[in-house]
Amino acid sequence: KSDIVVALQLEPPHLDPTSAAAGAIDSVLYSNVFEGLTRFASDGSVIPGLAASWEISEDGKTYTFHLQDGVTFHDGSAMDSADVKFSLDRARAEDSANAQKALFDGIESVEALDPATVQVTLSEPNGSFLFNMAWGDAVIVAPETIADIKTAPVGTGAFKFSNWVQGDKIDLEKNADYWGAPAKLDKVSFKFISDPTAAFAAVMAEDVDAFVGFPAPENLPQFEADPRFQVLVGSTEGETILSTNNKMPPFDNVKVREALAHAIDRQAIIDGAMFGYGTPIGTHFAPHNPDYVDLTGMSGYDSELSKKLLAEAGFPDGFKTTLKLPPPSYARRGGEIIAAQLRAVGIETEISNLEWAQWLEQVFKGKDFGLTIVSHTEPFDIGIYARPDYYFQYDNADFQKLMADLAVTSDPAKRSEMLKQAQETISKDYVNGYLFELAFPTVANAKVMGLWKDAPTQATDLTAVYWED
Amino acid sequence: MSLLSIENLSLSIHGAPILRDVSMQIEPGRILGVIGESGSGKSMTAFAAMQLLPDGSVCDGRIELNGQEVLDLGEQDLCRMRGRDVGMVFQEPMTALNPIRTIGDQVAETILIHEKVSRGAAMERAAEALRRAELPQDRFPLSRYPFELSGGQRQRVVIAMAIALRPKLLIADEPTTALDVTTQAQILDLLKRLVAEDGMGLMLISHDLAVVADLADDIVIMRKGEVVESGPADSLFRTMQHPYSKALLAASTHAPDREGAPQDVPLLQVQDVVRDYTVHMRGWWGKTTTFQAVKGVSFEIRKGESLGLVGESGCGKSTLTRAILGLEEVQGGSILLDGQPVFTGHHANRDIRRRMQVVFQDPYGSFNPRWKVGRLIAEPYHLLEQPPAGRAKARAIAEALESVGLQSEDQHKYIHEFSGGQRQRIAIARALIIKPELIILDEAVSALDVSVRAQVLDLLADLGDRFGLTYLFISHDLSVVRNVTDRVLVMKAGEIVEQGETKAVFDAPQHEYTKQLIEAAPVLPADVA
Amino acid sequence: MLRYFLKRLLSLALSLVVASLVIFLALEVVPGDPAAYMLGINAQEDTLAVLRDQLGLNGTVVERYFAWAGGMLRGDFGISYTYRTPVAEMIGERLWISLPLALYALVLSTLIAFPAGIWAASKRGSAADVTVMGVTQLGVAIPNFWFAMLMVLVFAINLRWFSAGGFVGWDAGFAAALKSLTLPAVALALPQASILARVMRSSLLDTLSEDYIRTARAKGLSRGQALWRHALRNALIPVLTIIGMQFSFLLAGAIIIENVFFLPGLGRLVFQSISARDLIVVESVVMLLVFAVIVVNFAVDMAYAVVDPRLRTRR
Amino acid sequence: MKGNRNLWLGGGLTLIFASAALISFLWVPYDTTVLDIANKIKGPSGAHPLGTDHFGRDILSMIMVGARTSIAVALVAVGIGMGLGVPLGLTAAAKKGSLLDELIMRGNDLVFAFPSLLIAIMITAVFGASALNAIIAIGIFNIPVFARLTRSGALSLWTRDYVMAARVAGKGAARISAEHILPNVTNLLIVQGTIQFSLGILAEAGLSYVGLGAQPPTASWGRMLADSQTMISFAPHMALFPGLAILLTVLGLNLMGDGLRDMFDPKLRRAR
């Protein structure tokens, strides 16, 4: 068998990974159709992509990329340094609609030295530049086909785009002229099934061969018990947190936030909302990261302590606040559990379930919320705590300085030390309630091999997938 | 041998006895009239002969039709019998026909059901049947739909349907009740002619003694599911024994006594009244046409007088009533009560209006079923500036009830707890309560059984004398009008064609239409009445 | 007849204009910025402004209404904010699923309801009648999404007769396509069939008690003949009304069912578009549905005239 | 006979759920706002006659409290429909053939033309998901139902002689509508009311099912169903009991409606 039907929960709104935040675009296209200079490997490490190798200047400001030989776009044209320059310049241009424009902020200039060499100059050293270039928002596109990219994407990957039935599926087919190791499958269909029940039914009825990012953790034990299926539970970059509006009274009082942290029983949330899937965290950092520090002890579940802290902060009888929940089930279910737990220490929450659009409007842009639950799935994003205007409005000058320093530090040991310090700072300040690292379940036919287990980025890399006989 | 012979027929529906020991015979070429008050079991007898009884009916006795025992027949044989051996015509011509099939279709169906003939041939014969029922093809083609015909014409279609196969027996259950007198006379003539032509037996059911007396060879009188009297028509009226038959006859010809004579002072003056209705024929944005329901009517009523207004259905009688009562503005002419206009400046004149009241036809429909009688009859108090309240009101209600022969306790009952005659008394009590001078009776006794009708007419006469009331008595029933009014107006298509002393008009009608009307009205043989 | 037709046609047009105004104005007040939704958490203000301009979200309400309504008259429904493809095209594609689904459900419910209703009416009070009435009571009372869930459990997961959802596409052949629409169509049809059967029965009983049925029986027609030849067509009028109304329920009521069976139909399109604030799609789909309902009801009115000759000349 | 049987059966079912809702104000077996994750998804047992849900809450208690939501939402929605629809219908009938009548009736048609579920979704999308918005959304679509019914019922009453008698007594259209017409259409309204009530319960369930009805921690049957749907294969009791609750309540109301119809008037035309 050389074709596969892979189900995903969300359908991409369009097919240009460089002009929308929607992770669904990357889920379908990243690495399959589009590639960047660097790329994420399945374990999250950054490895060479279209750039076979690179040199970094002494001052850390100039990157010279040597491109792979013989790379062609799916329309047959060659991929060369001009395309790289076009892609990067387009992403950082004034009128760019790139959703992650910040990735390109430090770039001063991009030069095509010769067809196979590109030089990128930064305004100041940036330790995460190679990491940044691995994002789906930094993939290399061709100027000739850019006009139709949203419906007919043309990339350099091992699969080429063939068909899109909107609302239903996207088909890819094997790129016979791929520059690297060719894909093992001839045809790939991504099907979009948003409803968790429908997802369960589709897998059970074997309508789909794999469901990447299976939305209902409660069904996983059943699949595990069924020899027809395999279940891969991987890690993600999704720190699921009880975001707290740090500027809104009474959450501007660190005692209140501490009380909040102790009122929450993480394990009950993981069990109740995620049916046991998820790793407890005590800070905003992925546990599988080598620099992770386990700080869960700082916010252990202790409702008596929580009540005491509340009383000290001047709220012996608790208070009322809002809890605004976006659609994913971790938030909806987690929210109900947290509301019940907070009620036990006297904090009444008024739950409102929002759609993403409303959540963005009210919570993210309007900062009109007391509490919310959301999973921050961007990799390595502790930097958001250095942005005082970010929606949870944490404003700590020390932390901001720490991050600024980190950006210009490239010594791994020092970086590691600084990162640990950062994790401790936000944990000590109880900025948000840190709940768990989202698990990434994939359910597949037992005979499908080569699927990614973890999700270091939102991608469904199928280049190495094959059917066992 | 009789065509139809019913012997000792008893019928019960869901255990409730409906008919008891009913017997009657019909001979070929003869007409049997069946009379009796509403609910006496006339229709059920007919249905039993056809075996078209409601669910839950149990028959006992013998029904022999054309030598066959009907009660022993299976459903298939019954279907074969119905329509072929016996035809039936029902009371309500408006609903007796399927509204969405052509008349030709429906008449031809009788033939197609019973005989193996082509559709074309059946249509031919349907046309023939319609022609015999006086619906010639050039004016009433087979492709007409029932809604394109008048009530009388529809009834002819039903008759055509029933006689299409020249049945031996025709059962006509109140075939003319819903029709106006002139049409009624034509239908009855038609039936008579068909019997004579085909030698068919006819069972004619009616509650109208005069209709039956006019036509029937034999008569059966029923009451509460039993036959109380039967015999040949010409002798029955003279020889009848049963007190009920006698009462029925007496009531039919009852003329209440009135003592007071009208004064020579006009109470109501109606002058050149015109009433136009705007008819929205072409939708709400298009043109509208007007229809003149009352076309320049003038008359007067004197104080203490009883004035009759007769005319066919739809001639504008009720419209005129509404205009007099000031419920609708007229488009021309004037209406004065005691010299004052009932309508001033687009509004009804309350002072005038409270001096008139009205009693309607339907003894049930004219009362809100959710109100108690006390509240119902006090409703006209709304017209008074300062209506009596509390004790005074209770006393007035009791008085009104007593004056119509009911008890004051009755005010705490609901209307459904009263019989038809009592209800009409209550309607009169309601009209009396504000002591009006003029009472308009719009078909006030048409829906009542003859005996009840007689009582109500007596009551009206009595009240008229006691309170010096003036009546405008509207009816299409000439015999009633003749008996209770001093003067009469004859109306046709919105115009008054003749007026004068009741006796003079009835004895020597001048206008062609009046003559027709009087001609058509069935009357009991002079020697009986 | 012509006048009647024209009058109805004019009121149809007016209704559509009012509907378009209502829809447009209602959606104008929906909070939420489609551009913000598309660009997500890390978007910057100037990027948003650029996108908003591209989407044509700047401009006065009046301008935008006329642009939208005018476009629609020309068959141009605009460009989806999120998908960036012409809305008309998207709707066209989705209709290929929603319309057959609605028709399939309608045919199913009619096929079930007519015989059931007629049977129950002709055997009034019998065990058959009681059974049909009982089953239809249940059919009306069952939430159809719950029923759909149960059906998937039984027929897709346990028995594996049908796939759990999805649509194979018309390319896969008519039979296969129909098969993949069967479970959703049954889920949609069940409550409709129940309602229809009940209306059919009570309407037939009403007509069976009419005088002209007695007339027909007096002619020698058997009960069955009277029912088929005289009662049925007269009983059809209220039934037609219900069928007309059901069509709209079937088109729009499919939202939940399309979710349960992950069918890429109109319902799911509009549901997604609402969450994505893809207002132009929502406006167009709602307008289309309203249009469909109004037109279907118009057709039903015209059908009355066919059934009932009285309407051809009156009014 | 049959009418009474419907009435008794339907009334009984309705009464059971109505009293469950009432009792829940005073007492429930378990507090539904307290979660007991350790005891989640347990089948029926002595301690929990209907089992527990995915948060370890007692399903019997949840159904009792949920009855409150369903009944309240449906009741208020029907109230809105009647409160606005009946006066509109009475007005239209009183002014039959006028422009006002035409406007009211065309307005009704227009509301009918809108796909109701879609509009409900839009309303909740605009104003946020909540029981109140669900009520408004359901209520709006009840208005034309009652307006039409009232108008058609009233039109036939306006031709009655007792209306004429009231006019002879000098009463105006408004007063006649209130005193004579309204009391005589109440039978119709009650029958239709029970039907709309049951539809309201179904609609609330549907809205809650897609997450747009009552918000947690308010218990709601529709949300219980939505929560349970992915677990139906291994915890069928979680879907079965709230589903049955909806089914039986709706069934009860419909039977009661039929029974009332038969009781009031066996020949009453079905109004839709």
Ligand SMILES: Nc1ncnc2c1ncn2[C@@H]1O[C@H](COP(=O)(O)OP(=O)(O)OP(=O)(O)O)[C@@H](O)[C@H]1O
């Ligand atoms: N379907 C029925 N079920 C039970 N009782 C009935 C039914 N139809 C008629 N009856 C009763 O049978 C009795 C006789 O009714 P029938 O119709 O024969 O009277 P009628 O003499 O024809 O009166 P009318 O002059 O009003 O037509 C009445 O008391 C009536 O209430």
Ligand SMILES: Nc1ncnc2c1ncn2[C@@H]1O[C@H](COP(=O)(O)OP(=O)(O)OP(=O)(O)O)[C@@H](O)[C@H]1O
């Ligand atoms: N509101 C109306 N609009 C249009 N035409 C009307 C209206 N009311 C009555 N008419 C017409 O006016 C004419 C007279 O009606 P009216 O009710 O006065 O007749 P009537 O003599 O009382 O008849 P009946 O004996 O049947 O009661 C009829 O042709 C009727 O169709």
Ligand SMILES: [Mg+2]
């Ligand atoms: Mg009779």
Ligand SMILES: [Mg+2]
């Ligand atoms: Mg009249």
